[in-house]
Structures are given as structure tokens and as C-alpha cells.
Amino acid sequence: MRIIVAIKQVPETKSVKMDEKTGTVIREGVEAIINPLDLYAIETALRLREKHGGEVIGISMGPSKAITALREAIAMGFDSGILISDSAFAGSDTWATSYILAEAIKRIGDFSLVICGERATDGDTGQVGPGIASFLDLPVASYVSKIQIPNFKSQISDWGTTLRVERLIEDGYEALSCSLPCVITVVKEVSIPRLPTLRGKQRAKRTEIPVWGRDDLDVDLSKVGVNGSPTRVVKIFRPKVTRQCEKVLAKDDESIKEAVDKLAHLYLRLLCR
């Protein structure tokens, strides 16, 4: 089976800086990493391939340096990667991004499963996974924590094969069955990501990663980029920090009792509201 994993390169959360004037993230000089939540999608795809055979393809949309994210996925075991990059795509919101990625997935074609991370740690929207599914007119199972294909038969086409997943929601796990092809987004619980191997890294270096732009995809340019995106960021600001921490030292019986008293007081005030 062919699995496609959508990967996003994000700035390392610890070192994020903002351009307060333009309201965009300053990406220069900030360490770029694979979205940590995408690592679970990568691992899920690799495990499915190990069990059922087939190939795993990574796609990523972003500036040219996002190619390093795809190389890392190849170093972890992906068969290939495709970078979706074009100045016309820059500034796309989740609607436009889902549209472009769905078009790229259509061009790859003949896939059984698309896997995404739950959300990216920079935008925090979690909208692109379901968005891709909607553009492809496929069902989506989000927040997947467990996945298996009980009756997998290696055939030319595995469409119609049933996927069993568990989906983590607020009060428990939903067990779902879903026919292939489909889209899933996974949470951390689904797997523990492996590290890239030395051999994988060497292979990644040698692997050629095609770059697809406006001429390679069947996209309506009026529907992508800043101008094609329905949403617009109008303002970026820092959340007000109004908390003044009152710190008390609790080192002996008396000071512990005092600290505990204060906490209990806070709690009671809350209950009385």
C-alpha cells in the first residue's frame, strides 16, 4: 500500500521570535525542526509499511529549506519525499494549504492512506488534516491513538480494506472502522518515534527530492497564497502577563501550615463564587 504523510517544518518552540510589525514569525536564525507531533505520523506510517509492505512518501509545503524535514523523514525510513514550494503558495492559510496539499496528493495518486500529525506546534490549528480529507472527499478519523488493519491482503489495490482505529476524545476512546482510502490524524499515544539511522541519513543525502510548484500542480492560483486565503491575520500581540506570583517558603511545620492555609483559602473563594 502507498501511504502519504504530510509533514510541516516548524520553528523550535523554545526559540520563537515574532516580527511585531508584520505579525509573522521570524524564521531566519531560528532552528527549524519537524513538527514534533508529525513524528508520530511518520512512525505510524513506517510501522504500517513494516507490517503490510508498500511505500511511504513524505510531502511538505514550505520554503526551500523545508527540504531538510523531508530528508530527516527519509533518514527515519521513508522511501521518498516531495517538497511543495512556490512563492505563489507563501502565506496560505489552512484552507489554501489543505487545497494545495490535496492537489499534490492527487498527483502522487494511487494512495491508500494519508497520515497527518494532530496539529503543528506553531499554528496550533489542527485544521489541515481534516481539510485535506475534505478536498479529497475522503473520510477522516482525527486524534487516532491506535491503528490496525486486521484483514490486510496484499493486492494490487487495497481500496475497500478496513482500517480499525481508536480515536481519543474528551471522555474516552472511540473504536472506529473505516474503509480505505482515508485520512487519519494521530496523537502522541499512537507510537514512539524512532531515531534516524546512520544508513538512513546517508540514503537521505543521496535521495533526490523533487520540488513541485505552480506548474506541477493543478491549482487555481486565485485560491492560494495570501490573496487566495479566506482568513487574514490582522494583528499579532503578546498576551498580557498580569500574574504576580506570590511565593511563600514552606520549610518547617509552621510555614507549611501557613502556605497550606493560603491555598485552601484560594480554593474556598473559588467554591463560593
Next chain:
Amino acid sequence: MAEQKDGRVQRISHELLSRGLELAEKRNCKLSAVIFGHSIKTNDLEELIERGADEVIAMEAAELEHFLVEPYAACMLKLIGQYRPEIIIAGATSTGRTLMPYVAVKAHAGLTADCTGLDIEKETNNLLQTRPAIGGNIMATIKTPKFRPQMSTVRPRSTKPAPRQRNRKGKIIRLVASKESLNSRIVRMDFIANEEEQSLGEADIVVVVGRGIKRAENIPLVRELADSLGAALGASRDVIDRGWLSYPHQVGLSGQTISPKLYIGIGVSGAIQHLAGMQTAEIIVAVNRDPNAQIFKVADFGIVGDLFEVLPVLTEHIKQTINNDR
């Protein structure tokens, strides 16, 4: 977009009414509550009216009992075509965050995720949607100038439920979903409920345990405190990765984002990834023996001390306080 579970309307619906009332007043327009389900309690639908909805549209079918993305999206798109709403808000819940992007794509609408602030821009009447991004390090205000409907998912517990006004009148429209909108390639086979009674995201009070607890055997100490407070139990990533508590307990960037009224961190150091998941809590309290722990930077009240000394006294005190109160 109200939500139901087992035919009962969920609290998030009342929070959304609170947001909706504010927006409808500014736009001088009607506020409708839409809900999908099966055998939804009539009293609960009436309560949506009492809490601010001018009309309630309940679309029902056995297939709509639980969330399934395809039928829910089909029903919603049908209603969007029929009613042409200006704004649609839904909870940033597992349902809302799956359904809304799926629908927004097909409706060619702008969608903003996990909003904590909603307002109307005076000059243009556009919806202004404010949300935290990059782990809560920044806030962004977003609008959708040219596309309709304007759609947002709203962070649960980011506002109070709209108060109930008895005898408030409104129309309840019960619709039966048409067969062709009920097709689903996903089938719900089973449901396995969480081991915890209270879900993390819905609790007023959350006690979160960090690596400072040192070993799995000490977790019951924290659980006892949580129980005495009537709080849900959460954990930092370290605790989850060591297998001391299961993943649904995890608070932070790779776990859940919570906004309880009271957060109590026990032995939580406050890594930036953790802060991203809890800094919108109303009151933050931390117990940590390191006076320079990051968690104190976002806390309202900090106890600097050994949690193994503080915890037993605290739990005992809370138990007594509650008994006295009763």
C-alpha cells in the same frame, strides 16, 4: 453548533450561546443553536432557548447519535445552504475541530481554530477572532473579509455559560435528516470510557503532577489531593513518558490544552511545552522546591517547599476544610 452526548446537551453549547449572544447583539441579528443527534431531550433544547438562542434547529437520525464526520458535515452544509448564516461558532472540541475544517473547505469559508476572543469590527461588521498561537506565546487576531460564513472553533471554558432566563421564548425546529446525507464510510464500533471520572478538559479544578513526584508509587499522594478537591488529575510529559499515568492525563503541547478555574502543579517544573497547555487557567498555583522553577513565572501563588512535606498537610487541611464547610 451545540453538542450533545447521549441525547443530553453539553456545557460547551451554553458557553457558545454566551459568545453568540454578544455577537448577535452587536450585529443585531438572530442567534440560532444547531444540534445534531438522536432523541435529544426536549428539556435540554428548551434550555438552549432559555440561555439565549432565538431558535433551535435539531436535526435527528439514529446515524447522528455520535459524531461521524461525513453525515455531520453533510447536514451542516445543507443548513448552511438553506439559512446562509453570517457566523458559525463551534466548540474547539474533538468534534468541532474535526467537523469545522471539513465543512469550511466545502463551504469555501474562512475558519479560525481555538479562539479565546470573538468580537465584531465596527466599521466592517467583520468577525474578529483572537486566538493563542505558538504555544500561547503570541495572540493573533484574524478575520475573514471576503468569505461567508465566518467560522470559528472556540476554546472550551474560555467563557462562562450563558445564564438561564426562565420563560424566555423561542422556536424549536426538529428536523429529520434526509437519507442521502447520512452516508458514512466510518462506522463507530465501540466506546471505551476513560478510567477517570472527570475529564481533564471539562474540570473546574485540575491537579497536575510533575517529575518531582519521583516515582510511580507516589502518584496516589497526588490523586488523594485531587479527590479531596474534587479535581481532575493531570500530568506533565515526563510523568506520562515514564508510564506513571496514561496519555489522556497529559497536559501540554503534545497532550491536552486546559483552562480550568484552578490549576495546581505539584512538582511540575514548567517547561515551555507544558506552559503552552495550561497558562490560560484562571488561577495557577504551584508547589515546587526550586524557587527558580519556570512554573512560578506564570503562577499566581507559589509554595516553595518539598512536596512530600507539603502534600500530606495540604490534603488533610482540604479534607477538614470541606467537612467544616458542610
